[in-house]
Amino acid sequence: MQRMTDLAKKAAEEIKRAEKIEVVSHFDCDGIASAAIMKRALERAGKSFGITVAKQIRPELIEQTREKNPELVIFTDLGSGYLEELERLDCRIIIADHHIIKNDVKLKNLIHINPELFRIKTLSGACVAYVLAKELSQQNKDLAVLAIVGAIGDMQEYEYGFHPEILKDAEENGLKKEKGLRLFGRTRPLHKTLEYSDIPSLSSESSAIQFLSSIGIKLKNGSEWRTLNDLTKEEMQTLSDKLILEAVKNGRKSGDIFNDIYTHNGTELREFATLLNACGRTGKYETGIGLCLGDADAKKKSASVVSEYRKQIASALGWAEKNRGRIFRKEAASFILAGKNINENIIGTITSILAKSEAGGIMVGMADSEDGIKVSARAAGGADMNSIVSKAAEEAGGFGGGHERAAGGTIPAGSEEKFIEAFCRILENKN
Ligand SMILES: [Mn+2]
Numbered sequence: 001m002q003r004m005t006d007l008a009k010k011a012a013e014e015i016k017r018a019e020k021i022e023v024v025s026h027f028d029c030d031g032i033a034s035a036a037i038m039k040r041a042l043e044r045a046g047k048s049f050g051i052t053v054a055k056q057i058r059p060e061l062i063e064q065t066r067e068k069n070p071e072l073v074i075f076t077d078l079g080s081g082y083l084e085e086l087e088r089l090d091c092r093i094i095i096a097d098h099h100i101i102k103n104d105v106k107l108k109n110l111i112h113i114n115p116e117l118f119r120i121k122t123l124s125g126a127c128v129a130y131v132l133a134k135e136l137s138q139q140n141k142d143l144a145v146l147a148i149v150g151a152i153g154d155m156q157e158y159e160y161g162f163h164p165e166i167l168k169d170a171e172e173n174g175l176k177k178e179k180g181l182r183l184f185g186r187t188r189p190l191h192k193t194l195e196y197s198d199i200p201s202l203s204s205e206s207s208a209i210q211f212l213s214s215i216g217i218k219l220k221n222g223s224e225w226r227t228l229n230d231l232t233k234e235e236m237q238t239l240s241d242k243l244i245l246e247a248v249k250n251g252r253k254s255g256d257i258f259n260d261i262y263t264h265n266g267t268e269l270r271e272f273a274t275l276l277n278a279c280g281r282t283g284k285y286e287t288g289i290g291l292c293l294g295d296a297d298a299k300k301k302s303a304s305v306v307s308e309y310r311k312q313i314a315s316a317l318g319w320a321e322k323n324r325g326r327i328f329r330k331e332a333a334s335f336i337l338a339g340k341n342i343n344e345n346i347i348g349t350i351t352s353i354l355a356k357s358e359a360g361g362i363m364v365g366m367a368d369s370e371d372g373i374k375v376s377a378r379a380a381g382g383a384d385m386n387s388i389v390s391k392a393a394e395e396a397g398g399f400g401g402g403h404e405r406a407a408g409g410t411i412p413a414g415s416e417e418k419f420i421e422a423f424c425r426i427l428e429n430k431n
Contacts, residue, residue: 001165004118005131011094011111012135015042018072018092021049022065024057026077026125029153029276032285033126033146034076034096036292041133041140053285055345057082062089077125077150080114081401083107096128100386100401121160126150130166144169145264146292152262153273159405175269180261181228181240187271189225190217197257198356199243200250215242275302278309281345309346316342316350327354332427333362333377335420344369348376348408355380364423366416373416375400376408383427392422 015021021042025035035051042049050068054061057078062085065073072092079086079095081102086093093110101116113132115123123131130147133140148170151162167175183193194208202208212219217235220226231239247257262269272291279288284305290298319341320327327336334354336342342350344367351365361380366373375393377385385407393400393409396419400409411419 001118001120001163004113004115004120005135007111007113008096008132008135011096011113011132014072014092014094014111015045015047015074015132015136018070019048020069020071021047022068022070022073023049023051024061024065024073024075024078025051025053027053027055027280027285028077029273029280029288030125030150031077032276032280032288033150033153033292034129035285036289037126037129037133037140037143037146038074038076039289040143040293041136044139045136051289053280053289054078057085059085059088062086065089076129080112080116083110083112086110094132096125096132098123098125098128100390102401120163122151122156122163123166124151124154124156126153127156127163127166134169141169142173145173145175145269148175148262149269149273149276149292152269153277154403155406157260159403170264174264176263178261178263179258181236181243182257182259183228187227187229189219190227190231191219191225193228196353196356197243199247199252199257200357201246203357211242211246215239275306277349278305281349282308282312312343312346313349313353316346317353320350320354330420330424332424333364336363336365337416338365338367340368342367344374347374348378348406351376351378352406362427364420366419368413369410371410372398372412373419374408374410375419377406377423379405381405388423388426391426392419395419395422 023035023038025031031053035053039051066089070091073089074094076096078097078099080097080099083105084103086107093107095110095112097114098116101114113128115128127147127150130143133143144166147166148162156162183197191205191208191212194202194211195205202211209219215238217239218226221230243257276288279285282305287298287301287305291302320336327334338347347365347367351363355361355363355378362383363378365376375389377389379385384404386402386404389400389407389409393411396411396415398409398411400407402408
């Protein structure tokens with residue numbers, strides 16, 4: 001960590017010297033949290049700056065950034081995979097990213113902060129942005145909570161855990177950790193929450209409703225569906241006890257259905273991370289950044305973002321349900337060929353949800369995108385999606401990468417079969 005902090009110190013000096021700065025960040029939860037951290041840190045440093053949020057770095061983005069004539073461009077939660085593209089920028093560059101470094105071209109005008117360089121696995125993009133912000137000013141330690149939000153958005157807690165130092169900074173700033181039921185969706189109908197609880201015998205609406213009735217938990221308050229948040233303490237206890245039994249019956253360990261829940265000022269951070277993701281996937285970046293920084297206006301706007309996003313997810317899942325035939329199973333993995341039926345921005349989310357109900361646990365979603373076919377792969381472990389997707393996408397004439405359990409890429413339209421063949425072959429040969 002020390003070597004990375006030294007690098008961050010150098011980058012912070014660079015920021016202090018620059019007058020005109022552009023920040024470019026990734027569009028998911030981790031990227032939005034990163035952008036919010038940089039926004040607050042640069043405001044505090046009295047800098048004039050602009051922020052752009054993008055799905056990926058395309059040549060047009062580089063051109064637009066050049067035209068703004070900045071002295072310094074800071075990339076957060078993206079950049080490491082695009083070093084070649086960045087050669088076109090003739091100003092100073094800082095990358096604060098955690099994605100896999102591709103084509104290690106040496107750029108003289110670049111400070112590249114990436115935990116991969118130091119074999120540190122516990123830092124997400126927002127965590128790297130935070131390390132940088134902290135070097136700018138100790139005042140920015142209150143942004144540690146956002147670093148954790150970004151890490152949660154990237155599923156860091158399941159994969160490598162949080163970085164202890166950042167966790168400590170966050171706890172000093174009001175982050176609370178408690179053990180709770182590993183159920184997701186505290187504000188949606190209870191039976192819906194159970195359906196996604198990862199317990200096979202509860203994975204349909206009717207079985208979840210039946211289960212709740214059998215343990216004496218009322219489903220509705222008047223005409224309103226009850227949610228996890230509506231349960232009394234006693235009901236919560238009953239639900240926990242019965243769910244453990246149910247989990248064990250299904251061959252799960254009780255530990256599988258409990259996890260650490262992180263809250264800050266009463267906000268559950270996993271839900272907050274989902275909200276930020278929703279902002280990203282629906283293009284409401286400013287709302288997302290505003291939410292991170294406690295902006296009241298952003299809060300008002302967020303309700304419509306959530307309902308819009310839920311609608312998108314529900315209709316995509318509905319499509320997947322009706323088109324089971326378009327999910328086909330090879331021995332090693334399952335593939336969803338969604339075409340135009342699922343938006344490329346949410347194919348990753350849908351793949352994650354569907355992967356949970358797959359026996360082998362490896363699921364690959366594909367949807368049409370502007371540049372070809374967007375590919376998204378999820379695995380429960382045991383196979384490195386980053387290396388498999390990047391190799392298979394390359395064989396299919398595209399590119400890809402990401403993390404061990406979640407990776408994505410883009411391949412040319414029409415090359416799906418080639419990709420699937422390569423993916424299965426590499427997966428089975430484990431190389
Ligand atoms: Mn990230």
